[in-house]
Structures are given as structure tokens and as C-alpha cells.
Amino acid sequence: MPLTAFSASRQMELDVDQLLQYLADIHQRGKLKPKEPIPDIWKQTIHSDLECPACFVRGAEVVRASSSKVTGEAVKQAYFRFPGGHHPFCDFAILPTGEAPEGLVQFISTARDGISRAIRDLVCKGIQIGVMDQVKIRGMREWFHHRKLSSQFHVSLDQQVLQWVAAVQSGAWSVKYQPQWLTVNQELLGIPGFDLRTATEVMLARRHASLLTYLLERAGMIRPLVSRIAKLASDHQGRSAFDPTSLKTEYDATLALAHFISHHYEPVRRAIGRASYSAMKGSKPLMAFTALLLFLSNWNLNQAAVLFARIAGYKGYVDQSLGNVMGLNPFHDYEAWSALKVIQEIPVSEITPYDLSHGMKEWIEETATALRNGQTF
Known part of the structure; x- marks a missing residue:
């Protein structure tokens, strides 16, 4: 089940706490207590306004976080569920509660590794100067969802x-x-x-x-x-799956731009270190950010490089909260899926x-x- 959902009215990604605080603010009342039920009018707003970040269905409900009665520590995260069901090809449809598809990337502020921190800073800068925003980022996820629906193959590998x-x-x-x-x-x-x-x-x-x-x-x-x-x-x-080979052109372009960034941008180059190529391909934040730049540039490498230069060269004030967005690495498991299809077609x-x-x-x-x-x- 998704830990975040996209608000159509606010045009941004929200987790449960952010959503409930927003609803409390617009209804001019205090924050809900942990055991206090969600008002019906809030539930109606949630149901009509929130959409799945991967397949964009609506009809959301909130499942509040729970804590241990003994220790008081959190034992379950708050999340969104969609009782009406996800799209059959939505990754959330087959994942356990609370888990996110591995291709989705949260550019979190608490990231510990250097690549993730460097990419979050770039995302914040990009939103600050208007190169990207949450609507455009959602647009990329929607683009990928439609590609998944139009490019499939039947899995039958022995x-x-x-x-x-x-x-x-x-x-x-x-x-x-x-x-x-x-x-x-x-x-x-x-x-x-x-x-x-x-x-x-x-x-x-x-x-x-x-x-x-x-x-x-x-x-x-x-x-x-x-x-x-x-x-x-x-x-x-025995089921249909997304055919990743339909994205070969986009995948090759993303690797090329990621290699350019990891070679020429000091914070990423320093974070990757010596194992540059393998670390580059294995970094979901870097691949997600690079793919986003290309998506915004109609997959033109030169245009994407110019966008990156504008972002990386920005020296002004940056609101670090702008990075709380859900990105997408559309090439997660690309090589394994591609090889599976190749072997199947021997x-x-x-x-x-x-x-x-x-x-x-x-x-x-x-x-x-x-x-x-x-x-x-």
C-alpha cells in the first residue's frame, strides 16, 4: 500500500501526516489526536482527491499509524489504501502492505549515502528555479504507466x-x-x-x-x-509483464547522461568514488533524476544536459523541503527483465x-x- 498519495487539488505528493495537517489547517482546527477518528467530511475529500502514485486510481482511505501499548513505539506506518483496487498492472497491487515499488524513489531528507543527498539537493534546486515541479514529476510517472500498458509480453520462461x-x-x-x-x-x-x-x-x-x-x-x-x-x-x-526493451532508447540515453553527471558534477563524482559505472547504474536516485531531466527534454541528451547545468549552477536560496517528492526510476531491473525476454525468445x-x-x-x-x-x- 502507498505511503504517499498525490493530491489533485494541491498538485503535490503527501504522506498521511502531511495530509491530515493540511485538512486540519483548511478546516481551522487543531491536529487530530492519535485515537481521534477522522471526520467524515475529511474522508470524503480524501476519497475524491487522492490518487495512487503509480496507477493514478482514486478512492483512497487512510490507515493511521499504530503504536505498541507496552512501549509506545510505532509498530505500523500510516499508509493509504484503495479499496476499489489498483490497476492490474500497478506494482502496488501485488506488494505487501507498506511496501513501495522498487522503481519509485523518495528523495528523502534523511538519506545517508552521498549520492542520495547530492541528488536531493539537485531536485530541490530544480524545483526552486522552476525547471521541475511535482506536477511534472507526476507526469513522468503517468508516462511510464501508459508505456507499461502498451508494451507487454507474456512470461513463460522455463x-x-x-x-x-x-x-x-x-x-x-x-x-x-x-x-x-x-x-x-x-x-x-x-x-x-x-x-x-x-x-x-x-x-x-x-x-x-x-x-x-x-x-x-x-x-x-x-x-x-x-x-x-x-x-x-x-x-x-503465466502472466503479462512490462516489456522493458521498448525503453531501450530511453535507457541508453539515461545511462549516457548519468555518466556525464557522475563524471562532471563534483558532489556526485565524490560520492560514487572508484566504482563509478556500477555505482551509477545501481543508484536509484541518480537514475530517477537523470531520467526526469530527459523526460522534461523530450529525451534529447543535449537539452537535458543544459537543464542539468542550470540546476547544478544555481547559487541562490534553496528551500530543502521542496525535495519531498516521489520520483521514478523506470529502468529498475531493466537488464534482468531484458535478459528474461531474450532467453525466452531463443x-x-x-x-x-x-x-x-x-x-x-x-x-x-x-x-x-x-x-x-x-x-x-
Whole structure:
């Protein structure tokens, strides 16, 4: 369930405490006590005014925070629920109460890591000088929601195929460092210390050359993503899911601009440190902010860079409360989802029942036996 909701009347994101304080102010009364019920007229306003930050349905209700009767400490956060239901493709529809979709980014003031603090400062500056505002930020979330609805594919990935493909690619990956001219035959086995494992890797790569080319061109190395791909496939098996490859142009542009910012903007460069590329891709606030700049620039990199320069170069007063907004990283799990779709679309001719019934160890043993019997690869 969402911890924040977008107020159509105020054109801004609010959490439950902010909403209740706002309602108390406009009705000219004191703040509600923890056990005091919400007035019916407030409930009507909440129901008609508040919308889900991910799928934009209305009909919200407030669930107040609760505290332990023994210690008095908070045991449950306040949140919004939508009894009428979320859109079927809204991430909140499948998440436990109180959890937010991993792609949504709250630019919180209490962020501890340097990248998040640097990005929040940029968001505050951007809103202060009018480059962005909560309505535009909501507009990006709505854009993404419509893209999700228009770009989908059916998840049917066989976990056995995933594991086999990953093993083949991993087993053959080192072949690019081996002599490409090498023909592996029985005579080579007589070389003292000959590395049979390397030989079998060469043969594996040749046997599945077209499959390996297919994977390299479309997904890169999938081994680091296997566990995440497996979970996504399990969670969404038999259902439709967003096709991330429809955002490849936007994803590439976002990486390019994020790299520019992380290289040229000192606060981000200092926060990222040496692990620049991996830290850059893994930073949800940085990716969300960069994607927002591009969205506001119609995905034009030069225009987005100019917007960033205006924001980063601003030296005037900045109201730090302006950063209390809900951003969006539309590329969360982009690589895992893309790889899942690529593997799912592997031509049937590339995988046989024999392949799936034999593990890598068995294949190496069979290959070694074939070599000893005079077969050449």
C-alpha cells in the first residue's frame, strides 16, 4: 500500500501526516489526536482527491499509524489504501502492505549515502528555479504507466532453460581468450599438462556458436543476473509483464547522461568514488533524476544536459523541503527483465531435449571420451 498519495487539488505528493495537517489547517482546527477518528467530511475529500502514485486510481482511505501499548513505539506506518483496487498492472497491487515499488524513489531528507543527498539537493534546486515541479514529476510517472500498458509480453520462461543457457554461456565465456585457430583433437591430449577443461570450453563454444552470439548481441553476460531473472520469472509466470526493451532508447540515453553527471558534477563524482559505472547504474536516485531531466527534454541528451547545468549552477536560496517528492526510476531491473525476454525468445533450434538433460559436468566427460576416441572439434 502507498505511503504517499498525490493530491489533485494541491498538485503535490503527501504522506498521511502531511495530509491530515493540511485538512486540519483548511478546516481551522487543531491536529487530530492519535485515537481521534477522522471526520467524515475529511474522508470524503480524501476519497475524491487522492490518487495512487503509480496507477493514478482514486478512492483512497487512510490507515493511521499504530503504536505498541507496552512501549509506545510505532509498530505500523500510516499508509493509504484503495479499496476499489489498483490497476492490474500497478506494482502496488501485488506488494505487501507498506511496501513501495522498487522503481519509485523518495528523495528523502534523511538519506545517508552521498549520492542520495547530492541528488536531493539537485531536485530541490530544480524545483526552486522552476525547471521541475511535482506536477511534472507526476507526469513522468503517468508516462511510464501508459508505456507499461502498451508494451507487454507474456512470461513463460522455463527455469531449466535459464539455468542451462547460463551454464553454457559461463562455460564458454573464457574462449574469447583462447586461440581461435585451435582444432582440438586426440593428438593434443598427449601434450603433458594439456588443459582438457579449456579444450572442452572451446568445443562448447563452437557447438553453440550461434546461441552465444545471439546472447552476446542481445543480453550480454547473464550469469550475474540469473537469480534475479529466476525470481522475476517465478513471480510472473503465466502472466503479462512490462516489456522493458521498448525503453531501450530511453535507457541508453539515461545511462549516457548519468555518466556525464557522475563524471562532471563534483558532489556526485565524490560520492560514487572508484566504482563509478556500477555505482551509477545501481543508484536509484541518480537514475530517477537523470531520467526526469530527459523526460522534461523530450529525451534529447543535449537539452537535458543544459537543464542539468542550470540546476547544478544555481547559487541562490534553496528551500530543502521542496525535495519531498516521489520520483521514478523506470529502468529498475531493466537488464534482468531484458535478459528474461531474450532467453525466452531463443530459437527452438538452439536448444534440444538432449541439452537440457545433460549438465555441464556430464557434457565435459562425454566430450573428453569423444576426443579420446578420435573425434575432432
